[in-house]
Amino acid sequence: MVVDDSAVVRGLETRILESDPAISVIASVGNGQAAVQALDRHDVEVIVLDIEMPVMDGITALPHLLKKAPGVKIVMSSTLTARNAEISLKALEAGASEYVTKPSSSRELTGGTDFKQELVDKVKALGAAARRAGGAPRTLARPAPLTPSPAAAGAATTPSRVPSLHQAGAQIQLRPAANDRPDVIAIGSSTGGPQALFTVLGGIKKAGGITQPILITQHMPATFTTILAEHIGRIAGLQAKEAENGEVIQNGRVYIAPGDWHMLVETKGTDKVLRLTQDPPENFCRPAVDPMFRSIAKAYGRRVLAAVLTGMGSDGARGGKVIADAGGTVIAQDEATSVVWGMPGATAQAGVCSAVLPLPDVAPYIHKFANRRV
Structure with a gap:
C-alpha cells in the first residue's frame, strides 16, 4: 500500500514499485486515516507511508496501522530535512521497519534511479520478511551449546x-x-x-x-x-x-x-x-x-x-x-x-x-x- 497526500507521488511510486514483477500495489490512499481503514479491506505486507499528510499524518497513523496489522512492515517516506529525519528516527523507534528519502520534486522522482532502486529493494526485502514472519514456522536447528551463550x-x-x-x-x-x-x-x-x-x-x-x-x-x-x-x-x-x-x-x-x-x-x-x-x-x-x-x-x-x-x-x-x-x-x-x-x-x-x-x-x-x- 502506498500512502501519500500527493496523487502524483502515489502514481509515480506505484509505477516504480510495479515495474518489478515481484511487487503488486493493492491499495493507494491519500492520508493515514484512509490507510488504517484500507487494512479492513486489504491484506498488505508493506506500507510506504508519507510523513506529512492532512487528516492524519504518518507518525500519528503508525501505531494504528501496527495495531491493526501487527505483522505489516512500514517504510517511512519523506524528503530529506532535519525535521523529517528526526520524525523518521522516532518512527523507527515506534515500530516502523525502514525509511526512504524521496526526492523533493516529481521531476527528480521520475528521473532519478537511486530512489527507484532503493524503494524497490527495500519493499521486496521487507515483503519477504513479512511473509517469513507470517508463514509457517521455520525450523532452525540452534541447540543451546551451538550458539555460545x-x-x-x-x-x-x-x-x-x-x-x-x-x-x-x-x-x-x-x-x-x-x-x-x-x-x-x-x-x-x-x-x-x-x-x-x-x-x-x-x-x-x-x-x-x-x-x-x-x-x-x-x-x-x-x-x-x-x-x-x-x-x-x-x-x-x-x-x-x-x-x-x-x-x-x-x-x-x-x-x-x-x-x-x-x-x-x-x-x-x-x-x-x-x-x-x-x-x-x-x-x-x-x-x-x-x-x-x-x-x-x-x-x-x-x-x-x-x-x-x-x-x-x-x-x-x-x-x-x-x-x-x-x-x-x-x-x-x-x-x-x-x-x-x-x-x-x-x-x-x-x-x-x-x-x-x-x-x-x-x-x-x-x-x-x-x-x-x-
Missing part, C-alpha cells in the same frame, strides 16, 4: 569443539572467540539497523556499560546520521557523535560514520585516529562497513569485537573475515530477529563468526566480552 562469551573455545549451526538452509561453522579483551567495539548495520542499534546500545547500558569506544557504520544519508547519533547518545547514556576527520578516538564514546563518508581508523603515534574518506562506494554504499572493519583490524589487530546486525546485502562479511583472520572476534545477529538477514547472514555463512545471536542476546554478549578478565 552470553555467559560463555569470556571463555575460549578450543578449535576441536567449535560448533556449527543451521540457519537459512545452510550450515554455519563457528570459530573460537579471541582470548584478548577487546580495545574497540565495531558495529555494522543497515535495513532495520536503527532499531537494532537502540536495542544493543540500550542493553549495554542496562548491563552496566563498557569502557571501550564503539564505532558504528549504519547505512544512512547525511542529516539522518546526525540525528541517529543524538538518539544513540540518549539511549546509551554515552557521548555519541558523528565522526570528525582527524579526531582522536577516546574510550567510552560512540562514533557514527557520517552519511556519504567512509569512516576509517589509522594509528598515529600512540593514538588511534578517525579518518573520513569519499573513496568509491563499496557494496553500493557509502559509508560502508567493510572499509571500517578492514581499517580497524589493521589498527587494533586481534583486540577487536565486531558485530554485524540486520541489513540487506553482504556489507561486513569481507571486512569481518579480515578481523577474524587478524585474531579478532566477530558476531552476527541471527535470522529470526533480523528485519533482513542479508549482512549478518553473509557474515555468518562466511565462517568468520564466534556466535550468531538473537538480538536481545547481543548486548549481554558484548558487555560480558568487553569486561572479561584476562
Whole structure:
C-alpha cells in the first residue's frame, strides 16, 4: 500500500514499485486515516507511508496501522530535512521497519534511479520478511551449546569443539572467540539497523556499560546520521557523535560514520585516529562497513569485537573475515530477529563468526566480552 497526500507521488511510486514483477500495489490512499481503514479491506505486507499528510499524518497513523496489522512492515517516506529525519528516527523507534528519502520534486522522482532502486529493494526485502514472519514456522536447528551463550562469551573455545549451526538452509561453522579483551567495539548495520542499534546500545547500558569506544557504520544519508547519533547518545547514556576527520578516538564514546563518508581508523603515534574518506562506494554504499572493519583490524589487530546486525546485502562479511583472520572476534545477529538477514547472514555463512545471536542476546554478549578478565 502506498500512502501519500500527493496523487502524483502515489502514481509515480506505484509505477516504480510495479515495474518489478515481484511487487503488486493493492491499495493507494491519500492520508493515514484512509490507510488504517484500507487494512479492513486489504491484506498488505508493506506500507510506504508519507510523513506529512492532512487528516492524519504518518507518525500519528503508525501505531494504528501496527495495531491493526501487527505483522505489516512500514517504510517511512519523506524528503530529506532535519525535521523529517528526526520524525523518521522516532518512527523507527515506534515500530516502523525502514525509511526512504524521496526526492523533493516529481521531476527528480521520475528521473532519478537511486530512489527507484532503493524503494524497490527495500519493499521486496521487507515483503519477504513479512511473509517469513507470517508463514509457517521455520525450523532452525540452534541447540543451546551451538550458539555460545552470553555467559560463555569470556571463555575460549578450543578449535576441536567449535560448533556449527543451521540457519537459512545452510550450515554455519563457528570459530573460537579471541582470548584478548577487546580495545574497540565495531558495529555494522543497515535495513532495520536503527532499531537494532537502540536495542544493543540500550542493553549495554542496562548491563552496566563498557569502557571501550564503539564505532558504528549504519547505512544512512547525511542529516539522518546526525540525528541517529543524538538518539544513540540518549539511549546509551554515552557521548555519541558523528565522526570528525582527524579526531582522536577516546574510550567510552560512540562514533557514527557520517552519511556519504567512509569512516576509517589509522594509528598515529600512540593514538588511534578517525579518518573520513569519499573513496568509491563499496557494496553500493557509502559509508560502508567493510572499509571500517578492514581499517580497524589493521589498527587494533586481534583486540577487536565486531558485530554485524540486520541489513540487506553482504556489507561486513569481507571486512569481518579480515578481523577474524587478524585474531579478532566477530558476531552476527541471527535470522529470526533480523528485519533482513542479508549482512549478518553473509557474515555468518562466511565462517568468520564466534556466535550468531538473537538480538536481545547481543548486548549481554558484548558487555560480558568487553569486561572479561584476562
